[in-house]
Amino acid sequence: MPSTRDHGAPELDPETASVLQTATRMLAGVALRSLDVLDDEVTLPQFRLLAVLAELGPVPSGQAARTLGLDPSTVTRLADRLVAAGHAARGTNPRHRGVVTLELTASGQDLVTAASTWRRQELARIMARLTTRDQAAVTAALGLLIEAAGDEYGITAYSPVPL
Template identity: 60%
Template sequence: METGGEEFAEQVDALLAATRVLAGVALRSLDVLDGAVSLPQFRMLAVLAGLGCARSAWVARALGLDASTVTRLADRLVTTGHVVRGSDPRHRSAVTLELTPSGQRLVSAISEWRQRELSRIVAALPLAARAQLTSVLDQLVMAAGEGYGLMAEPALPL
């Protein structure tokens, strides 16, 4: 694996620039909601959209956070009516979290905005670059390996 030289440095710089674009899309998508949720809160909503009703410990694992952080995030999202707490009937001491219809609408609104914005960006690429985009990004995801993103197959890109 060649990691030296000017060409490699240019490739890494291009990836850093692309990362800034994607992070910008993620952050700007939250503006659609006029501050209704923060990025960490949205990450939790996105995980719950993918998992459905889930134990808070599973949500913490999916987010890579400790249980107390998930509890604080959930407290705010319960207060705003985006998440509801429950208990697992098989393990009554286990707390579950689930999106409310309001939380589902938030996830859908952000997902739709991101889809439109990314479509706009991809449409601005020359056709030759667009033809290579899927292959190159798939290879990047494979090279990164497990552990990047929310889950192995996240409900939404963040």
């Protein structure tokens, strides 16, 4: 029977754990370097909020906080800076005027698009180093991993999401 850690998940064999840790670092590195194309326009936490707004559309600020796994006051501070820079806008829910909503502006969408485009191009460059057969194997393996993770790590999950 596999050993488990405190949270009850089975422990990985050392080789699998090493490969997954290295892949996580590589993918996180690509994500972080994609912010370089934004010329310090936003910080990583601000970009995470922009990415959530790009995925969810106009959303109550409390939902954005839950999605990011942040305190609502932290999201308010992030939103203050994004609104001041013109990358996000505040609004209200027409049915509940007391609910503050957040949404991307065209400027915010341009930032998300620029970073996403760079990421796609960089990942395509990395994948091009592989044979067609290996590219298919990587795609299939990552598809299985994504399926196994389910919605637990998706953008709309109400738990901390790494973007």
